[in-house]
Amino acid sequence: MGDRPLATGAAGLAQWRALFPILAQPVNGRPLAYLDNAATTQVPLPVQDALRRFEQHDRANIHRGVHTLSQRATDAFERARGELERFVGAGAAHELVFTSGTTDALNLVAHGLSTAGISPATIRAGDEIVVSGLEHHANLVPWQQAARRAGAVLRILLPDEQGQLHADDLARLLTPRTRVFALTACANATGERPPFEALLAQAAAAGALTVLDAAQAVGHGTLDVSALACDFLAFSGHKMYGPMGTGALVGRRDALERLEPLRYGGDMVVWVTQEQASFAELPARLEGGTPNVAGAVGMAAAAAFIEQVGRQAIDEHVAALRAHAVAGLAALPGVTVLSADGGPSAIVSFVAEGVHPHDIGTLLDEQGIAVRTGHHCAQPLIEHLGLGPTTRASFALYNTHDEVERLLAGVAHALEVLR
Numbered sequence: 001m002g003d004r005p006l007a008t009g010a011a012g013l014a015q016w017r018a019l020f021p022i023l024a025q026p027v028n029g030r031p032l033a034y035l036d037n038a039a040t041t042q043v044p045l046p047v048q049d050a051l052r053r054f055e056q057h058d059r060a061n062i063h064r065g066v067h068t069l070s071q072r073a074t075d076a077f078e079r080a081r082g083e084l085e086r087f088v089g090a091g092a093a094h095e096l097v098f099t100s101g102t103t104d105a106l107n108l109v110a111h112g113l114s115t116a117g118i119s120p121a122t123i124r125a126g127d128e129i130v131v132s133g134l135e136h137h138a139n140l141v142p143w144q145q146a147a148r149r150a151g152a153v154l155r156i157l158l159p160d161e162q163g164q165l166h167a168d169d170l171a172r173l174l175t176p177r178t179r180v181f182a183l184t185a186c187a188n189a190t191g192e193r194p195p196f197e198a199l200l201a202q203a204a205a206a207g208a209l210t211v212l213d214a215a216q217a218v219g220h221g222t223l224d225v226s227a228l229a230c231d232f233l234a235f236s237g238h239k240m241y242g243p244m245g246t247g248a249l250v251g252r253r254d255a256l257e258r259l260e261p262l263r264y265g266g267d268m269v270v271w272v273t274q275e276q277a278s279f280a281e282l283p284a285r286l287e288g289g290t291p292n293v294a295g296a297v298g299m300a301a302a303a304a305f306i307e308q309v310g311r312q313a314i315d316e317h318v319a320a321l322r323a324h325a326v327a328g329l330a331a332l333p334g335v336t337v338l339s340a341d342g343g344p345s346a347i348v349s350f351v352a353e354g355v356h357p358h359d360i361g362t363l364l365d366e367q368g369i370a371v372r373t374g375h376h377c378a379q380p381l382i383e384h385l386g387l388g389p390t391t392r393a394s395f396a397l398y399n400t401h402d403e404v405e406r407l408l409a410g411v412a413h414a415l416e417v418l419r
């Protein structure tokens with residue numbers, strides 16, 4: 001069924017939308033227009049079914065039991081790992097580590113590279129870390145802490161006034177001391193889609209380890225980590241139609257080997273005495289404690305669902321919704337759309353002269369339209385652009401052009417009321 005246009009065709013959007021019962025639930029007496037997908041997408045029935053099946057038939061702790069349910073749960077967990085590896089294009093040189101989300105994955109990398117323990121720290125005093133200025137706090141604050149811990153220098157690849165990153169600026173920042181370059185595949189606060197393929201390649205060529213925050217990319221456009229100069233790729237299950245509080249870190253094995261674990265304990269050791277321990281191979285070494293096994297199963301079901309709908313079809317659909325919203329919002333008086341030409345993405349973010357986004361968001365909510373307002377956990381970027389907090393709508397495969405029209409009418413109405 002995959003890769004037919006979503007909005008047309010016999011199958012059509014309605015068929016997929018019907019798999020998300022929450023969308024049929026009125027909110028504040030109005031049909032729900034759920035436009036907060038960059039924070040959390042909704043979960044379709046096939047994913048809910050996979051979760052229920054696991055909980056009803058296979059639930060047990062993994063890796064440690066000889067009994068049948070434990071083995072079934074272990075098989076389900078490891079199968080999910082393999083399916084998600086394939087989903088992001090991981091090859092024989094990669095491993096996937098389950099995490100609770102992108103934040104957890106990025107902390108694992110930043111902490112792991114800047115802390116000595118099982119192996120020496122990769123980032124040391126006098127080294128340099130380059131982070132793009134488009135980042136969510138999750139891909140900035142862990143690097144601030146890593147720099148502090150290691151005595152390293154943090155440098156920011158600032159975007160221009162349009163919120164775009166440039167290769168020549170990166171070239172000026174890269175030095176033989178650059179150990180890490182961290183970048184987003186799409187800025188969650190603006191919808192800017194940087195040329196991450198080229199920027200990662202440039203940093204890798206300069207000898208840096210490269211980190212890609214794919215939180216806003218994994219739910220649609222095809223991500224192929226094997227085709228990228230990417231050592232670490234982080235993403236969240238709850239932004240790709242999967243369960244809440246799930247995610248993964250995919251890395252090249254030799255890069256993952258450099259990470260000091262964040263959590264010591266069960267499941268990540270081979271052999272332990274009162275004084276010391278020897279540690280498991282990857283990926284178990286980085287997965288201390290009981291993981292979210294149902295979450296992993298649900299995430300793999302979400303990946304299968306995305307593939308069934310068709311990644312290219314989803315990508316084209318959300319980009320068309322964004323283009324529709326950008327054109328409509330930019331035509332409203334006193335409205336500025338951030339990264340209006342930011343490339344294809346699923347996010348539109350705007351400011352309106354003289355009106356606080358919180359008030360816009362509240363009036364939209366009264367009409368059943370769910371958007372997000374504020375700094376979107378990207379305060380330095382919002383401040384750098386000099387625009388203040390924004391209103392953000394973000395799209396998923398089930399959103400419609402009618403919902404974009406409702407958003408546009410709702411914003412126009414809010415501006416009238418509030419000005």
Ligand code: PMP
Binds near residue numbers: 103
């Ligand atoms: N990075 C980006 C680009 C994001 O959009 C988000 C979530 N808004 C995160 C990281 C953090 O993801 P999580 O809360 O799932 O850990």
